[in-house]
Amino acid sequence: MLDRIREGSQGPIVRVILFLIIVAFAFTGVSAYLGGGASDYVAKVNDQEITRAAFERQYQNQRSMMEQQFGDMFNLLAADENYMRQMRRDVLEQMIEEQLAIELAGKIGIKQSSQVLREQIRQMPEFQVGGQFDNNLYLRLLNNAGYTPEMFRDYLQAEMSRIMMLQGVLGSEFALPHEIERMQMLQNERRSGRFATISVERFADQVEVTDEAVENFYFDNQEQFRQEERIRLAYVALDFNDVVATIDVSDSEVRAYYDDNPAVFASEELRSIAHILVEFGDDEDAAYARIQGIQARLEEGEDFADLAAAESDDMFSGEDGGELGRLERDSFDPDLEDAGFALAEEGDVSGIVRSEFGFHLVKLTELVPAETTSFADVEADIRRNIAQAEAERVYFELQQQLARLTFEYPDTLEVAAEELGLTIQTSPWIRRAQAPEGYDDPRLLAEAFSDDVRELDMNSELVELDRRSLVVRADDYESARIRDLAEVRNDIYAYLAEQQAERLAKEYAESLLAQLQAGEAITDENVAFRAIEAAPRFGGELPGAVRQQLFRMAHSDSATYAAVTLANGDAAIIELTHVMPGVPDAAEQQRFGRQIEGQRSELAYQALMEGLKSKAKIERRL
Known part of the structure; x- marks a missing residue:
């Protein structure tokens, strides 16, 4: 199993789960996983508390991912109290299993090396710009999340140890050749x-x-024979696309916008820099002498990237030839920024620059001059954007009028339809659970079956859908009933x-x-x-x-x-x-083997968690 663990530390499962770690980190912040900022807990696993704050963040993370996956349909799931209650229990159980796995990894001495941790951080796309690790982006994201590189390292160490342990368990399952052959023979029979x-x-x-x-x-x-309640709607609809079609933009308006907004159509100068860093250490004079030596070697013709890899104390950028990426104001140390902006030609190298971190040599690795896009190239886009902006203004005004008129005349749509030039339309029969296409948006269904519409025969509130605004009222309604024989x-x-x-x-x-x-x-x-x-x-x-x-x-x-x-x-x-009898297919042997191993891995995980839970002291307070 230990061989599988060592192999797994670089394997695809680790990479996939690391992605999930970062997704969770992006939604919740690592501080949630470190147990900070909570006064009570929802579960205790042995002596480790799972704080309510951590649980709520994990739960909201799960909700967010489900909303992204299911879209508006998630609103229907969220309306089911039993479903959401079970979802909370599932999230808590997942956190308990994660903690048990971390504890087991610690007991059996599984720990990731600092070198591998550093490499995993460098490979995370969240910390990359243009496919390359960006140290400043890394530090900025950590700072925004409210913790230090050391905190993130400890968190990642715990998570990767857990993953490596699970990789050892799940990856230790295997299928014998005769089992694979037997399955193939049965399936190919x-x-x-x-x-x-x-x-x-x-x-x-x-x-x-x-x-x-x-x-x-x-x-x-x-x-x-129970028939769900159903309603047929009369409604007026304001369509944004119809409003756009009424907007006319003159040539003079387009030209005036181009002339009045030169910055919009001008690209900024782009610069990228690399550096070699010599930290002060205990002897600043020795550090200065060392950077002078590196500078002399550059002047003698040695390659900047090679020297950065061999000599720079910035281990992350050094491996990339000293590359720091795109140069922008307020993204680097001010002394580095000043040196980078002072360089005139691509390939130029600065003199020795002193910063709070040490001594630097800065190289301009990329320079893209600022350019202005011609009027002909952007004329159509400007016209479209002006029309869009004007349409949004008109659409908003019509929305307000529609809402006002249908509120002032709550028992009819005719006044609003006449004043705004809209047509009163009629829907097919609509049921909550089986609404026809075009009438199945949860926001529309909520208004259609509201008491005002269903029972009081009044106009609905304004329903804002994607680029459409509707007001509905009941044209006909049938309550839920047992259909007659x-x-x-x-x-x-x-x-x-x-x-x-x-x-x-x-x-x-x-x-x-x-x-x-x-x-x-x-x-x-x-x-x-x-x-x-x-x-x-x-x-x-x-x-x-x-x-x-x-x-x-x-x-x-x-x-x-x-x-x-x-x-x-x-x-x-x-x-x-x-x-x-089926004939084994050598080309399919690996697929059948993975299928058997996957089934056994799932059983192994379930058995492991059941065993850990049976021996652990777990208190649930959800």
């Missing part, structure tokens, strides 16, 4: 025989459904008739099956067998129920038989005559 279907329609004229049976089914299954009688009759016909088809298929098993021939001319030739376990042209039953059947030296009901109600009888 093919079977032959024949089958015949007995159509349910043959028995339609034998069906007898009485009024009593219909009524009994109706009264015994009332909930099946007269409404559903025909449906019940059809259902019961179908059930009877399926039962008759199944009984007839079973009688034919008994004949085959007794060695008798089937004389019914309406029963025609179709050959099954080397059918695969997955896919193929066989009906799904036939294929599944075919591969469930035991094989013997003689033919075996079975009956099954198909998805459409037809019955089928199946004869299995031949089984062809």
Whole structure:
């Protein structure tokens, strides 16, 4: 397992989970994971408290990720108190398992080296600019999150130790060659025989459904006939795109905007710099002598990047030839900035620069002069932007008028429609759980089924959707109810008739099956067998129920038989005559092996956590 742990410290699972760590860090800040700023706790794992502040941040992080994944649909999930209560319990359980894994990693002595930690930090895209690690961005992000590099290092050490331990557990599972071969043989197995279907329609004229049976089914299954409340809306809609189409922008307006805003169309000068740092240490004079020596070697023709890699005390930038990235004001030490901006040509190197960190040599590695985009290149964009801005102003004014008019005249939409030139439209029937497309936005549904609209027959509040604003009122409404027997009688009759016909088809298929098993021939001319030739376990042209039953059947030296009901109600009888063992595919061996290992890894993780929880002292206070 230790070999797997060492390999896993650089493996893809670590990289994936590190990404998740950074996502959590971006949402919550590492301070949440370090347990600071909380007066109580939601759980205690052995002696380690999981603070309420940490839990709430983790919970909000989970909510945020689900909102990003599900969009507006998450609002419907969030309205379910039981669902959200279970989600909170799941988040807490996840945090408990993480703490147990960290403790186990500590007990068995798993720890990441400083060198690997440093390399992982350098590889995190959140700390990179243009694919390269940016030390200033790194420090700025840490500072914004309210903690030091040491705090982040300790946090990352704990998380990576946990990940390495889990990698050792999950990555230690394996599949033996004969197991992989056996699975391949089973999945690649093919079977032959024949089958015949007995159509349910043959028995339609034998069906007898009485009024009593219909009524009994109706009264015994009332909930099946419950109709959810539904509403049909009358509404007026203000569309932003319609407003944009009314805006006309003159050529003089476009030119005036270009002339009045020169900075908008001028690109700034871009500079990138690299440096070599010699820290003061205990002897500033010795440090100065050392930087002078490096400067002399540069003047003799040695490469700046090579010297930075070999001599710079800035270990992060030194490995990249001293590159610090884009030079901007207030992003570096002021002395470095002044030196970088003083360089005139790409490739120029400054004299010795003193900063609070030590002595530097600064090189201008990139210089892109400022440029101004021509009017012809941006004319269309300016026209579009002016039209967009004017449309937003007009749209906002119309929104306010629509809201005011529908509020002042709450029992009609006609006044607002006439004054604003809108058309009163009518929706199809809308149910909360099955709203038709275009009427399924949770914000619209909330207003449509509000008491004002549904019960008081008033206009709704203004509903702001994406580039549309609506006001709705009830055109017709039906409350939730059990549908009358007269409404559903025909449906019940059809259902019961179908059930009877399926039962008759199944009984007839079973009688034919008994004949085959007794060695008798089937004389019914309406029963025609179709050959099954080397059918695969997955896919193929066989009906799904036939294929599944075919591969469930035991094989013997003689033919075996079975009956099954198909998805459409037809019955089928199946004869299995031949089984062809699957042939292992060397090209698929790794995939099958990973499949087995993945299943076993999941079981191993569950077993590990169950074992740790059984031995730990866990107090939950959620």
